Amino acid sequence: MFKLVSVAAPGLVAIGLGLGGCASFDQNKPAAQSDAASASKELQIKPILQTTTGLSGKTFTYPEGEAELRLLRVEFPVGGSVPLHTHPAPLIAYVSQGQIRHTRGDQVNTFGPGQAFVESDQGGPHTVENIGEEPAVVFVAVASKQGLPTTNFVTSAP
Template sequence: MLHRVLSSLAVCSITAAAVCGCTGGSQPASKAQKAASAPGEVQIEEVFSGSESLNGTPLQYPAGNPELRLFRVEIPVGGKIPLHTHPAPMLVYVQGENSGDLLNTRVQPDGSKVSSVFKPGEAFIEGMSEPHYVENEGNQPTVVWVMVASVEGLPTTEWMQ
């Protein structure tokens, strides 16, 4: 099963690379380029790429049988996901339309806090074992898509006191 999934991912990656190469490179297409595209033409736009967490920690993957997970999370107005960590890195994307901002607050080793606001259409990498919480302080629900690069049997979230 894993072999089929990895093979499919490889084929998709090769196809995407080939299409990007045919359209003039790997740079995201501008809105003007999209508008000028022929009807039915495949369009590929890189939304985000990164190799380190918000704290600047290089990505590390847990040992074990690989497993990708995708979650849609909707945080209501005034909602908060309390202090937690993740044992595997994750890519977080704030939905580009019909979503509010996401406030991400990271607790540093010295106890200080660093906060960042992510607007619709923005993405970031959440690192392994970095304590943080997220909130919606806006006036509309915030929708985030979370892709976790984990391993079978490993929890996605570890809650802190």
């Protein structure tokens, strides 16, 4: 049994699965009225990212075809990198550990734990590298279509 409950944060939906020990969420009950026992069982929702553009500033589009969602855990060893590449479908990257640098031409961005960004099909070629002194872990959620690769590597012409 699923119970859908809208929450105050735009674009977010909490789903209660009817499992024992899960607290119900009442958006009409002010937090100040919560007692200490129920406070530890209430959902804590913090928006991380909501945007209509990727890092390049351009809007993104979704590929035509049979929809497929992907969630990837990418671990960069110290000094590890992904060479020049593009993405044919939009994705959200969330850094959970370490420090990464995202470079597209003259545009350089660094991200650390708890930070997220959108990369899109319109963004153009870029690289990503671990610039920290520990492995970096990035979770990547891709809104793609079946059979479409997540990453296309850029090769130089012969």
